[in-house]
Amino acid sequence: MTKSEELFERAQELMPGGVNSPVRAFKSVGRNPFFVDSAKGAYIYDVDGNKYIDYVCSWGPGILGHAHPKVIETVKKVCEKGLTFGAPTEKEVVLAELIKKCVPSMEMMRLVSSGTEAVMSAVRVARGFTGRDKIIKFVGCYHGHSDGLLMKAGSGLLTGSIPNSAGVPKDYAKYTLLAEYNNEESVKQLMEQYGEDVACIVIEPVAANMGVVLPKKGFLEFLRDITTKYGALLIFDEVITGFRLSLGGAQEYYGIKPDLSTFGKIVGGGMPLAVYGGRKDIMSCVAPVGSVYQAGTLSGNPVAVSAGIETLKILMENKQIYSEIDKQTAKIENAYNSIGLQTQRVGSLMSVFFTDTKISNYNDVMTCDTTKFADYFNYMLKNGIYVAPSQFESMFVSMAHTDDIIDKTVDVIKRYKNN
Ligand SMILES: *Cc1c(COP(=O)(O)O)cnc(C)c1O
Secondary structure: OOHHHHHHHHHHHHOHHHOOOHHHHOHHHOOOOOOEEEEEEOEEEEOOOOEEEEOOHHHOOOOOOEOOHHHHHHHHHHHHOOOOOOOOOHHHHHHHHHHHHHOOOOOEEEEEOOHHHHHHHHHHHHHHHHOOOEEEEEOOOOOOOOHHHOOOOOOHHHHOOOOOOOOOOHHHHHOEEEEOOOOHHHHHHHHHHHHHHEEEEEEOOOEOOOOOEOOOOOHHHHHHHHHHHHOOEEEEEEOOOEOOOEOOHHHHHHOOOOOEEEEOHHHHOOOOOEEEEEOHHHHOOEOOOOOEOOOOOOOOOHHHHHHHHHHHHHHHHOOHHHHHHHHHHHHHHHHHHHOOOEEEEEOOEEEEEOOOOOOOOHHHHOOOOHHHHHHHHHHHHHOOEEOOOOOOOOEEOOOOOOHHHHHHHHHHHHOOOOO
């Protein structure tokens, strides 16, 4: 029995499925997970001494690669001064200033501890500001696991075939209207019927939790226009795309200014940190200035904030990172295409889809052959490459994925017998 197997047995007694987040269990790829000992750069090491090239990168945060020396050094230093105070620090101001500099629409913001919290809070603010109850979300988009956002959500719910989570009161469905990604007509119809009651449209500007699905040309502009027309707010959930597609996120990449945005993953540099914010008049609704309540004991935690600051600084000082990782990811994309596999990619966000149907929304994604995906996943792992253990997730490429590493990956992909 390997150490991972032994740990997994113990873990299953104590935690549902032996894990603290469902997709980590590897269930959909028909094997047990490995337990991680450490990670450095583009590599992740398990407790049995196996080494993998990592294209999961903690599901998005790791744009610099694992354990970047500067980030680690900063965090160590900050720890010496105390782990949490429950009182404001200079670092929070510095991080907020950096975020605003990168993403000008973030005029005012709040730091929280997870993407789930960020989107949940942004939606509450939208409701408080507009005085309306309904929201529109897109089938296959994932916005964390708060009650109102779990309907037909992506990520682990797709992987686990859970269209709607148990434990969410049925009445919530009344407030969450579902539209189809890339389908303007589906949004128009909902707005015509409920427009005056819609507080916000919340969307992943690039859907990355049903596999990567790119917005069709004009789709985000359309959402900007129709929300403005009906007095609803547009929320970009940039928890994945933020600081990933560009320093200014998807909103800079596509040139659309949302009213509110959420960030997570990269912004915390590997620590539990996320952000929501946007227009100052809207954010002024939040307590103690306004009457929308949101709080957090560990919000703006100094250690997490310093990891975020260091990460953003490195990205700001090395803007070429974005064109570099774009180029590296394109090489991998070409390898997939050369063996007849379909991909969707923007920058360093990419998915390979095991279907012949052209991908543009959830229904298309559902035509994927997940058995074939599982075979491919296990082939990659056997060859020392760790990709997300689900058809419905993105591949993440980091600054630490050097030419050698990319070449090796391309070679392994090209030897895959896709039939
Ligand atoms: C990961 C993710 C979330 C949730 O963030 P957590 O930190 O896991 O709670 C929300 N929205 C999107 C788009 C995400 O990818």
